[in-house]
Amino acid sequence: MDGSRNPMIHKDIFGEKTVKDIGKDNDKREEPVGSGNYTVQGRADDILVHMSGEKTNPLPIELAIQQCPIVEHAVVLGHQRLHCSVLIELNSKEASKLEHSQIEKQILTAVENANTNAPAHSHIAPALIKILPLDKHLPVTNKGNILRKQVYNEYHSEIEQIYEQFLNQSNFDSNIPHDNQQKSWTKKNICDYLQETVAEILHKPIENFNDHSQSLYHLSLDSLSTLQLRNKLCQKFGFLDQNIIFEFPTIDALTDQLFAIVNNQQPRQSDDPQHYQQTEEIIDKYINLMATHTNKKRQVTNSDHLGKRIFLITGANGSLGSQTLLQLLNKPQVTKIYCLLRGPDAYNRLRADMELRKQDTAVLDDKRRIIILSTNFDDDQLGQTTNIYQQLQREVTDIIHSAWKMDFNLTINDFDRECLKGLYQLLKLAATSLSEVPMHFHFISSVSAAGSVVIDKVKEEPLSRQKGIALPNGYGQSKYAAEHICWAAMNHWSVPVDIYRFGQISGDSETGVWNTREMISLMICVGCGEMGMLPEDGEQINWIPVNYGAACLVDIAINSSTRTTPPSERVHHIQNPYVITWSQLIKYLKSAGLHFKVVPTEEWIHQLLGNPKNPAYSLAAFFEKTFADGKICHIGQFSLEKTIRRTAILQNCPPIGQQLIQRYIKYWLEVGSLKATDS
Known part of the structure; x- marks a missing residue:
């Protein structure tokens, strides 16, 4: 054999x-x-x-x-x-x-x-x-x-x-005959081919896909299977746009697009290319769910937590989440912390993640103060037994929800399935608290929820329902939707809610540890290393080191005790108040000994898109949108005045300077993510 x-x-x-x-x-x-x-x-x-x-x-x-x-x-x-x-x-x-x-x-x-x-x-x-x-x-x-x-x-x-x-x-070689050139495609056989192929990739009966108007992402298509489907379509129809399936996520819509392509017609534009209408519909779906379960609504009082606080946190295996855990442990009034992590092997994964971040894992040995639970956010009881779920209802005083998928290639439909459903389940837990004092919900949002410069300067207050406020990607739209779902829980279920809009989070200012798969760190490591070039244009730098960001979050959360505080006082912007320019960052990188060229933005994105082996290629579609027409898509400005008054830690945040950049570079070189060049 x-x-x-x-x-x-x-x-x-x-x-x-x-x-x-x-x-x-x-x-x-x-x-x-x-x-x-x-x-x-x-x-x-x-x-x-x-x-x-x-x-x-x-x-x-x-x-x-x-x-x-x-x-x-x-x-x-x-x-x-x-x-x-x-x-x-x-x-x-x-x-x-x-x-x-x-x-x-x-x-x-x-x-x-x-x-x-x-x-x-x-x-x-x-x-x-x-x-x-x-x-x-x-x-x-x-x-x-x-x-x-x-x-x-x-x-x-x-x-x-x-x-x-x-x-x-x-990859499509136009010199090699392919099915597009060899046969005459009709709409029917394109539609049949799509249904068969999707069923094959997802390993489900073909009958599951008889409804051609249903989003494939509602039927379990994810980023990996999307790539597989696009690969197969390229082999049949020639090179296709990277976002074709994200933009046309139903069999009907894909059929129309492919039929236009094989007949050399102008492909139609999506009716909702940025998915803004879908975002609004998803928000309404959850608001309607809450409105039909108003029995969860309870009387809000001015009672504060007396002494002890018991937190439930999600995303503790993430950069911000692990720092939040450590910051909470430093607070004597926090007597217990429940850590909910997706999937099996939660304890071991958390320990491994903390070791990678050079954090003290000995804190995990205190089993009375830290309880680590594997969770399933799709489940009504979050994957817990009835006894454990009721224990959470009785004990938990605060939920900090930071677990969120970081994938800029996904649509709002993906985030609905992956994140918004879990948000709803956590809000439901808060709404059904068995304690005399309401369970407080702290949601970690993002400036991308309101970053599209539709608003000149975003205030520290709830966003209006307005299409186009969020950045035009699934991540930003999901955070925008999540904020509105949280306010709906406050309105229908009387859940006290605070929203924390984070800007770009950088690595730990003490250890220099910065996840090298995040957009900014990946861009710098690849640009200053393998590519040997960075774009001349970029966002202003107001990164907040993760340890300072988590400290601000915990400081506000611990002191946010008045239960009747209006929503206008419940939104916090956490980003560095000291801003530097992109050109200043370039100088810091060069002063640190890195050798790279500064090139027109259009040239940089062209070089990136031309090399699928480039580690940053995974974000190619996102970079292509961000640097549209060779120009950076800038994020709007955010007010910080109220948040600075609420926590002195934000005011004391160090600016992004030469010493901190040097610390990040040292870590990237240490782990091999940055491969410095000689010239």
Whole structure:
């Protein structure tokens, strides 16, 4: 049997192996204690940190795939990549009995089973599966554990080839005949092809997609499957715009677009190209839900929390969330903190994330003060047992909700499914508090919720319902929608709400740790490193170091106690009050010893878009919009006067200067994200 072919296989995860079946060398943790539910733990250096900033624990995925009898070993990869991939070593005795097509089928099934219980961002696409030839073996210890670093060294070329082929599937060579040139497409067969292809990619019955007017994102299409679908469409119809599926997310709309393309007609423009109308409809959907459940409304009083405060926080594994956790622990009146994290293995992932950020993980050992819970934001009880959910209703005094997907390529429909539904469930928890004092809801918003310069200067107060206020991307629109949903909860359910609009958050001012997959840090690392150039035009710099941003948030949250405070006093803008120019930042970077050219913005974006292997290519569509026509799309100004009065910490925030930039650069060089050039 020739095992040298590189099959294109597809998605899903964990089989039926119980925790008792897992090898003795794998740690197990009961979550929560006493529940009888266990998660597989791995070392911090096992965790894969993707370019999006999301993280994958490869161990349970590998264990699931290895349940297949023809698999000897599997290693999941994806560190500093957009998506996960997998190398599979076959069991030569079992595999040699089968034809290659049978092997591919079994491997595909194993990976599909694995994807089923994995987070969406950890799914493995067919084109990212590599079956090794029978004479190839993955390096393992005497106990059979994968030597991950040796895998990267020994199979570097194979790994690079997997990702390069996947990224270049959509490249179209006009000299090679393709289906667009070989057959006459009708609207019907385009529509049929789309329905079949989407069903195949999502591994669902074709009948699930009979409603061609329904958004594919409501039917589980995500960023990975969007890329797969676009790749297939490019192979059929030639090169297509990167955002074609985001802009036309239904089979009907896509059919019309593709039919126009194959007939050399002018493709129609989307009726709602920036999705502003969809955003308003989504807001109304949640407001109507709240209006039909008004029994949750309670009497608001002026009572304040007497002494102790118990916080529930989300997103503690994120940069701002982990700093918020540490800041809360410094407050003596905070007696307990519940940390809700998506997916399994919550404790181990949080510890690993804190280690990566050079934070003290010893604080997690205080099990009486910190309780870490795996959560499911789609569930009415947030994935908790009835007893634990009722415990949250009785005990929690404040919710800080900072968990939010950071993907500028997604639409408002994606954020509805991924984030807004969870926001609603958390607001419902606050509304059903069993305490005498209302549960206070602190929502972490963003300046992108009102950053489109429709307003000359955004005040520290609720936004009006006005199309075009938010930035024209799903992230900004989701924050705009979330703010209005929060105010609706205050109106219909009497939930005390405070909104914190954050500007650009930079790295820790003390350690220099700055997530290298965030837009700004990625732009600097790639621009000053691999590309050797930065654009001449950029936003004014009012970054706030994450430790100062979290300190401002906690200071305001701890002291926001008057329950009848009007909404006009419940909005806070957290960004650095000391602003520097883009050109000043360029000088700081050069003074730090980095060598790069400053080029016209149009040239910079052209160079970025021309290289799919560029680490910043994942944000190509976003950069293309941001630097439209070679000019930066500027964000509006935000008032800070009220927030500065509420917390002295904001006034004392250090400006972005040479010393701080030097600290960030040192960290980026240390972790290998910035590759300094000699000239």
